[in-house]
Amino acid sequence: MSLLLSLSAGPGAAPQPIAADPGWECLHDGSRVLIRPLQAQDRELETAFLLSLSPRTRRQRFLCDFRQPSRALIDQLMDVDHESRIALIAVADTGDGPVEVGVSRFSATDEPGVCECAVTVTDDWQHKGLGELLMRRLIDEARLHGFTRMISLDAASNHSMRILARRLGFERRLDPTDPSQAIHTLAL
Secondary structure, eight states: OOTTBOTTOOTTOOOOBGGGOTTEEEOTTSOEEEEEEOOGGGHHHHHHHHHHSOHHHHHHHHSSOOSSOOHHHHHHHHOOOSSSEEEEEEEEEOSSSEEEEEEEEEEEOSSTTEEEEEEEEOGGGTTSSHHHHHHHHHHHHHHHTTOOEEEEEEETTOHHHHHHHHHHTOEEEEETTEEEEEEEEEEO
């Protein structure tokens, strides 16, 4: 069954269009994505997602660049426990099957009640409202898991993140130890 049809249709039931499936979200341009937790079987989706990012987007997300994600990086990104380390992925059906087009994630820090977050959207899916949608869902998850503050470390030159963080209510300051980095903070 195509991802563009309801995943909840039972055997023998007629597939339902995604407009009838509450799990699917409509973006600003009318395209649709399913936002769900990252699962162990998503390793290939996550790897393909990282490979699909432009060098600029990889640099903005990881504050460095790489041609091929290492096995250690993939292992780290797949290490979610759905409590202190959560990742939400946005999956689209582009006609060739499911494709990960965005991810938001948080991980608890050493400071009680604080988690560090990140969001990444593939270049073709940027400026559609997906980053904000992923972050709003992630903020809700952080609150549900008892976190009281969320932080993000980003390149100070990352204008898109500055706009998104402001829209979401984060406060921004330059990192006192590295002014090329910005620290965004949100009280939950």
